[in-house]
Amino acid sequence: MELLTDLKAILHSKRANIYYLEKCRVMQKDGRVLYLTETKDENLYWNIPIANTTVILLGTGTSITQAAMRMLASAGVLVGFSGGGATPLLSANEIEWLTPQSEYRPTEYVQGWLSFWFDESKRLRVAKAFQQARLDYIKRIWDKDRELKNENFFIDNLEISSAMDNYAIQIETAEKVGDLLQREALLTKQLYRYAAKATQFGDFTRDHQAADFANGFLNHGNYLAYGLAASTLWVLGIPHGFAVMHGKTRRGALVFDVADLVKDAIILPWAFISAKEKMSEQEFRQQCLQKFTEHKALDFMFEQVKQQAIQNIESPLSAEEGKGEGKHP
Structure with missing residues (x-):
């Protein structure tokens, strides 16, 4: 699949990572997607290797920036919002997946x-x-x-x-x-x-x-x-x-x-x-x-x-x- 990105392509079927994040902020910084956790004494940044990531689930207390969503979409990463523990707050609900927009998927x-x-x-x-x-x-x-x-x-x-x-x-x-x-x-x-x-x-x-x-x-x-x-x-x-x-x-x-x-x-x-x-x-x-x-x-x-x-x-x-x-x- 062609994607408008300079990332080294990894086929989706070979990707290794799924992330569940809570109580953090997902953002783009210096050409990378990071998540920020805030503690009493310091803020910690952690890198997300988006080229090797399939899905990100955002749980309670999370936010994500538009710039981060743009990079995730370019890498073909699906993003979902969920309740605590990676499951919906109401089990009858289904996660609404935010799917990247690409014109290069197969037909x-x-x-x-x-x-x-x-x-x-x-x-x-x-x-x-x-x-x-x-x-x-x-x-x-x-x-x-x-x-x-x-x-x-x-x-x-x-x-x-x-x-x-x-x-x-x-x-x-x-x-x-x-x-x-x-x-x-x-x-x-x-x-x-x-x-x-x-x-x-x-x-x-x-x-x-x-x-x-x-x-x-x-x-x-x-x-x-x-x-x-x-x-x-x-x-x-x-x-x-x-x-x-x-x-x-x-x-x-x-x-x-x-x-x-x-x-x-x-x-x-x-x-x-x-x-x-x-x-x-x-x-x-x-x-x-x-x-x-x-x-x-x-x-x-x-x-x-x-x-x-x-x-x-x-x-x-x-x-x-x-x-x-x-x-x-």
Whole structure:
């Protein structure tokens, strides 16, 4: 992707950083984007490496200057405003992403997406492909992550392997998106139950308003995944409203579809592990970001969305149109 900037380009799918900031001021100074924290005795400036940043979440007590927004836009960084702890003040609300304005995003992916989106049967097929990819990702990550195994998360556990095998069959037999949603909800409950048992959490009920550590970390981690998903869709030029599974009346629905590709594999287990160890929000966030990078979560999102978008497109782009992220994330 071409951007009007002298920054050394880093493909979005290879970027490593997500920032959550609170009680600070984000500004531009000497050609860099900084955030300023004020203490009683001194003011401290910290640099944000915007060329290697995907998303910035601004929490409570933050402000940002117009000059900083201009630089972030030039580097293709998405900015979102959230409540405390990187989640909305009201859990029913969705973060309003401020997306950079660029005329150089690819067009083939949105055209490919729209070529199937108005056909309900094709939308269902893509929704099924996403759900199967989600299962495959859970199996792959849980099978190779030694830290998860040390925390008693085993993909060959009879309870969890049976639940996933059953869901794989149900994916194929689903006749409408509503069927998938119901069966997905059942699988997620089974994953919650397994995670609670593995971490000796006790009885667990998913409640976005609850104050316990596990629910709070799930909210927090999910919004990190939403940031990656929103960035993926922005880079590929696909509007968030063209969902294949979630909330047809919610304009951010496709963000949820894409985020679901990685949430259960990474966010869900680490939310319970972090709750058991009574981690701080910052420690939990760092753990999630480390695992996103280790398991190439952003690469996986790009791969899946691109694959579904272009599967019916036969004509290749010209070399000029295929530059950057549009051709090779």
